[in-house]
Amino acid sequence: MDDERRYSFETGERNTFGVVDYVLFALLLCVSASIGLFYAIKDRKNQNTKDFLLAGGNMSATPVALSLLASFMSAITLLGTPAEMYNYTTSYFWIGLGYFFTIGLAAHIYIPVFYNLGVTSVYQYLEMRFGRPTRSLISVVYVIQMVLYMSIVLYAPSLAMNAVTGFTLWGSVWAVGLVCIFYTTIGGMKAVLWTDTFQVGVMLAGLCTILIQGSIEVGGFSKAWQYSVDSGRILFDDFNPDPIVRHSVWSCVFGGAITWLAVYGANQAQIQRAITCPTLRKAQMAYWFNFPGLCVILYLCCFIGTVAYAFYRTCDPKTFGLITASDQLLPLFVMDVLGKMPGVPGIFVSCIFSGALSTLSSGLNSIAAVLLEDVVKVFCVSDLNEQRATNASKLIALVSGFICLGLTYVASMLGGVLQAALALFGMLGGPILGVFTLGIIFPWANQKxxxxxxxxxxxxxxxIGVGYQVHKPPVAPFSPTSLVGCNWNLTDTNFTQPLASVLTNATVAPAPEYSTWDPFVRLYSLSYLWYSATAMLYTVCVGLIVSFATGRTDPKSLDPKLMCPLFDTLMPFLPEKILKPLRFGVDYSKMREQDEAATRDEMEIFVDKNNPDLTDVNGRPS
Known part of the structure; x- marks a missing residue:
C-alpha cells in the first residue's frame, strides 16, 4: 500500500495538523471574536440590559432557531455520538423521536407561560408562583449546573485537539475560553445569536465532509452499514422496559424526551433565546425550526460512527492503544481519512470548537441574566439604572467565564463526555424541570x-449519581471488536498484552450482570437517560403530597398567566363540557381577555407605524 494511504493502525502514528489547518482554526476564532466586536461597536449607544441579554427582543425566528440548535448540540454530541455508535448499538437513534416530544411540549406548554409573563430570568416565575426562597434556591442550582456543564463542553473539544494534533490540552482550553469570554462579554445576546448561526454552518460542513470522505474510504455507506449489521450493532427493537438497561426504545424516546425537556422547557439559556423573538408565535416557530436541525446533526453523527466502525472493524484503536478514551475516536478517524488533505482537518476541529463556543457563549449570557435578575437586583441593589445593570451583566459573564476555565480540570476526570453531560442535566436539571412542571400544570401546589x-x-x-460512581454497577456490554488487522510489529511500543488475551477480550462482549434485585444496586444502575424523568416524577409527587398536607393552593386564587391549560393545549378538540372540569378551577377566561387586549394594542401600534395618515393627533387610529 502507498505510504500516502497508510493509516494509524498500520503505521502506529497519527497524522498531525499542517499550517493550513492552523490557519482555518485561527480563522474560526477570529470570525467569532469579530462578530462580538461588531455588535459591541454597533450597539454602543444602546447600553441597556434588554439589548445585552435579550437582543432588544426583536430577533427573527431563523437565527434564534439556529442558536437553540447550537447551544446544546455541541462538542458533547459531535464527539460522543459517533463513539456511542461505535461502542454500542443503533438504539440511540430512537432519541430523535424523543426530540419531537421535547419540542412539542416545550413550545406549547412551557414557553407560552414564560413569554406571556415577560420575564428576563425564568426563575422570576418561581417567585410569582412559589415565593422568593424557591426562586433563589433554583437560581443557585441552575448556575452550578451550567458552570459544570460548560466546563465539560470546554474540555471535550480541547481533548479532541490534543488527540489529533498534539497541541497542548490546556493551551487550547484557554485559547477557546478567552475568545468566547471576549465576544460574549462585549457583544451580548446579538453576538451570541449570530456567532451561533455562523458556527452551525461550520458544524454541518465539517460533519458532511467527514461522512462523505469516510464513506468513500470504506467503499460506500451501504457497505459500512452492512458491516454493522454483521457485527450486531444494528438494533432498533430493544423494548426491554427495565430502567437499568442503558439504551432501549423506552429510555431513548421517553427518557430522552424528558432529559431534553429539562433543556428546552426549563433552562434559562434556551428560554432566553425564545424570549428574544417579538411574538410568541415566532418563538414557537423557532423551536419547531430547531427540530429538523436537531435530527440532522444527531443522525449525521450516528452515521459517522457507523462508518468509523467499518473503517476500524479489524483493528479497534482503543484496545490496540492508539487512543486512550472513546471520545478520541472521531478525531483519530478524521486524521486517518482526511489527514492528507490540507485544511480539511482544520475544518473538522473548527466544527468541534464551533459546538463548544456556541454552548459556552449561551451559558455565559444566561448566567449573567440569572445572577443579575435573581441575585443582584433581589439581594443587592434593586434600583440599578440601565447603564450599571448592563455593566454588571458584562462583569458577571466575564467572571463566570474564568470560573468555567478553572473547573475544566474537574471535567477532565468525568469520563465519557456524552454520558457525563446528560447525567449532569438529569441530576440537576431534572428537579428544576420538576418544580416548573409542578407550578405550571398543578394548581394545588404551594410554596412549602x-x-x-x-x-x-x-x-x-x-x-444516585454519587452511588453510581462509588459502587460502579455492571456496565452495558460493548459491541464486539477485532484486532486481526492491526500491525503487530508495533506492539513493542504500543501494546503489552498477550495477543491471545487481546483477541479474546476484543471480540467477545461481556454480558452485564443485572441478576441482583437489591433496590440500592438497581437504583445506582439506573440508566442516565432516566435521571431527568425520575427527578421530575419525584419532585412533582413530593410537591403535591406536601402541598395537600400543609394546605393546598386554591386554584381560583391563582393568576391564570402562571398556569398552562394543559388539556386545552393538548386536546383542543374536546367539547367545552369536558374541558371545563379539566381546568381544575383555574379561570383562564381572564387570561384570554388580557391576550385580546394585548392583541388590540399590537394592532394599534402596527397601524400607527405603517399608516401614519390614519392616526389622529394623539397617535390613535382614526
Missing part, C-alpha cells in the same frame, strides 16, 4: 411543597 420537593429532589438525584 415546591421547596421541599426540589431541595430533596436535588439531594436524591445526587445520591
Amino acid at each position: 411543597g415546591a421547596l421541599t420537593a426540589v431541595s430533596s429532589g436535588v439531594i436524591f438525584m445526587l445520591w
Whole structure:
C-alpha cells in the first residue's frame, strides 16, 4: 500500500495538523471574536440590559432557531455520538423521536407561560408562583449546573485537539475560553445569536465532509452499514422496559424526551433565546425550526460512527492503544481519512470548537441574566439604572467565564463526555424541570411543597449519581471488536498484552450482570437517560403530597398567566363540557381577555407605524 494511504493502525502514528489547518482554526476564532466586536461597536449607544441579554427582543425566528440548535448540540454530541455508535448499538437513534416530544411540549406548554409573563430570568416565575426562597434556591442550582456543564463542553473539544494534533490540552482550553469570554462579554445576546448561526454552518460542513470522505474510504455507506449489521450493532427493537438497561426504545424516546425537556422547557439559556423573538408565535416557530436541525446533526453523527466502525472493524484503536478514551475516536478517524488533505482537518476541529463556543457563549449570557435578575437586583441593589445593570451583566459573564476555565480540570476526570453531560442535566436539571412542571400544570401546589420537593429532589438525584460512581454497577456490554488487522510489529511500543488475551477480550462482549434485585444496586444502575424523568416524577409527587398536607393552593386564587391549560393545549378538540372540569378551577377566561387586549394594542401600534395618515393627533387610529 502507498505510504500516502497508510493509516494509524498500520503505521502506529497519527497524522498531525499542517499550517493550513492552523490557519482555518485561527480563522474560526477570529470570525467569532469579530462578530462580538461588531455588535459591541454597533450597539454602543444602546447600553441597556434588554439589548445585552435579550437582543432588544426583536430577533427573527431563523437565527434564534439556529442558536437553540447550537447551544446544546455541541462538542458533547459531535464527539460522543459517533463513539456511542461505535461502542454500542443503533438504539440511540430512537432519541430523535424523543426530540419531537421535547419540542412539542416545550413550545406549547412551557414557553407560552414564560413569554406571556415577560420575564428576563425564568426563575422570576418561581417567585410569582412559589415565593422568593424557591426562586433563589433554583437560581443557585441552575448556575452550578451550567458552570459544570460548560466546563465539560470546554474540555471535550480541547481533548479532541490534543488527540489529533498534539497541541497542548490546556493551551487550547484557554485559547477557546478567552475568545468566547471576549465576544460574549462585549457583544451580548446579538453576538451570541449570530456567532451561533455562523458556527452551525461550520458544524454541518465539517460533519458532511467527514461522512462523505469516510464513506468513500470504506467503499460506500451501504457497505459500512452492512458491516454493522454483521457485527450486531444494528438494533432498533430493544423494548426491554427495565430502567437499568442503558439504551432501549423506552429510555431513548421517553427518557430522552424528558432529559431534553429539562433543556428546552426549563433552562434559562434556551428560554432566553425564545424570549428574544417579538411574538410568541415566532418563538414557537423557532423551536419547531430547531427540530429538523436537531435530527440532522444527531443522525449525521450516528452515521459517522457507523462508518468509523467499518473503517476500524479489524483493528479497534482503543484496545490496540492508539487512543486512550472513546471520545478520541472521531478525531483519530478524521486524521486517518482526511489527514492528507490540507485544511480539511482544520475544518473538522473548527466544527468541534464551533459546538463548544456556541454552548459556552449561551451559558455565559444566561448566567449573567440569572445572577443579575435573581441575585443582584433581589439581594443587592434593586434600583440599578440601565447603564450599571448592563455593566454588571458584562462583569458577571466575564467572571463566570474564568470560573468555567478553572473547573475544566474537574471535567477532565468525568469520563465519557456524552454520558457525563446528560447525567449532569438529569441530576440537576431534572428537579428544576420538576418544580416548573409542578407550578405550571398543578394548581394545588404551594410554596412549602415546591421547596421541599426540589431541595430533596436535588439531594436524591445526587445520591444516585454519587452511588453510581462509588459502587460502579455492571456496565452495558460493548459491541464486539477485532484486532486481526492491526500491525503487530508495533506492539513493542504500543501494546503489552498477550495477543491471545487481546483477541479474546476484543471480540467477545461481556454480558452485564443485572441478576441482583437489591433496590440500592438497581437504583445506582439506573440508566442516565432516566435521571431527568425520575427527578421530575419525584419532585412533582413530593410537591403535591406536601402541598395537600400543609394546605393546598386554591386554584381560583391563582393568576391564570402562571398556569398552562394543559388539556386545552393538548386536546383542543374536546367539547367545552369536558374541558371545563379539566381546568381544575383555574379561570383562564381572564387570561384570554388580557391576550385580546394585548392583541388590540399590537394592532394599534402596527397601524400607527405603517399608516401614519390614519392616526389622529394623539397617535390613535382614526
